[in-house]
Amino acid sequence: MFRRRFFFMPNIIHAADFHIGAKFDFLPPDRAAEAVSLQLSALQSFVTYAGASAADAVLIAGDLFDTPDVRPQISSAVFALLAKCPCPVFLSPGNHDYYHAGSPYATQPLPQNLHVFTGRTLEPVALNDGKTVIWGAAFQDNKAVISLEAPLDPSKCNICLMHGELGGTGGYNSISESAVIGSRFDYIALGHNHRFSGVFRIGQTALSCPGCFSATASDETGVKGYLTGRIEKGDVSLTLRPSGALEFATVSLPMTGLQSDAMLAEALLPLLPQPPARICCIVHLTGTRMYEPNLTALSRSLRHSFFHAQVIDESSAMQDLYRYQKDDGLRGTVTRDFLSRMEKCSQDEKSCAKLTLALEYALAALDGRELD
Template identity: 75%
Template structure:
């Protein structure tokens, strides 16, 4: 029963241009640090194979300064590495897989059709193929030895018609693979079965867009016939998180900070945070000061005010009719109780509820 690591969509070489230069540089450094940690995990877990299901690199042509560092890190992996190029790092004449010296422990699949490579245990076969352009359609219909453990490594997506090697459920069922290690989709699919075949896409190892929120990682564990005991491990790359906070009822920046603090994700040093302020605001928050404060802790932070300004509670005071009468009555009572903070607040709230009822809306 081999011990397998399954990673995908590392996107090394991404520039993170939507981040400020210092944060982008740190996100790039985190990618390489995480790759080193992945190799260390292969050693500490006594992995029999590291599978990379495409998009090791973010672009099909990679600067030698980047590819040489990546290949140097991978060369230290104690187990064989198998890589099926994807739509971002597809195999072609100018790709680093064709032009750069590859580590002896790295096998890159280069054919458009599935080809086999046997593991040293003599009972496991890794099948893989390559994108040779940014689109591909790779059939699963190969002749398998039923007495071997057959693992398929592919960049592709289950279902769909996008051209990124869409794989149908019927093709999976008829393939009889024991495990299909997928890449391409940037969200973890879970480990599941279609017929007798176990499948998974671990999601991206490294998020490259702010909407790819949540912890990113890779799968590690045992594979055998009828068994896919795999666990998702965080990769430690840059992480993007969104937090929404209603500022309705908050009166100043101190109250805003106190309400926001319990919602902040941890640990902070790898997180690019986006805060969305919603609701109805009673004051104008200092967004720049809040952003600066968050950036002292987070890899990056930005704050968007999506709240609506509270309307003037006395906007109907000069109007004839019921709304004007109600407004003037409350204005008089509020004025009389301006010295009593608690009563003043209750009367102000009562006026808002009264106007909301008359306008047929929810109170602010």
């Protein structure tokens, strides 16, 4: 026999780095405007999930907006969406949306369920459960140093919400491991770094950075999302949930062995990420090309499927394979032998491609050079 222990574990959603209102100036103007709309659509889905999952609190660790002076139309739309969240929303402004006199956090009416931390030092707000306290502070400029020291009640579940980087050197509220150990927080909800850090522990404190909610640059590849789960003293169980916002993906395709646009398309298709509608896909063509691909047609085709697509040709042209055809030496003999084989299978494109590639390797070996 054992006595079952009943306790309340708050259901928490931890997100960061939405960067709503980003310029997306690397996209065509119409696509840039659609990218911002996609950010708002993903935020709406985020709020809907908070209600469906019966979240007790939503934590936003900074950079909700991409700039500290975001356009009023965008901030008003964001606040209207957050107002629909059925639980309290806590926000610690970061280096992109830092709190200042002209900030939308200071100049616009905020939803009643939204608590924005505005001070330079950690301040507490208790959840209605009577057992959980959210501590937070704000960037008041694009750089900040926020201490983790706070008068915690050890009988409570203490959660710290702040924008910052563990061990960073950029001035964006760098946090040391010793400060984490000494803080005694049960969980530190971080923002700033755009890649998911995983959920890990330093001493008795669990912490995580969920990465960015919405990608805004081509090097921010992979699934973007937010953390959801339960937090209590000594037990943090959070998983990353995709946000449905804009993503970037890069694909590298070696041109070696491809002899036509049809072969290129066949080789590229299984490499393309899915689902394409909200992905900006960048295709890098590499290696040694045997023909000149129609890059305009390829880009046009990809853009019909993907949110946006770009083809970058990094391949190099193959030397004239038949330059030794009339040579009396070994190179000429090898070339003529391969040409004879190609003529016999001229109707089989793939066999010809393999023979062409084999001839290129043979000539490279005879010339004492290496292929890409």
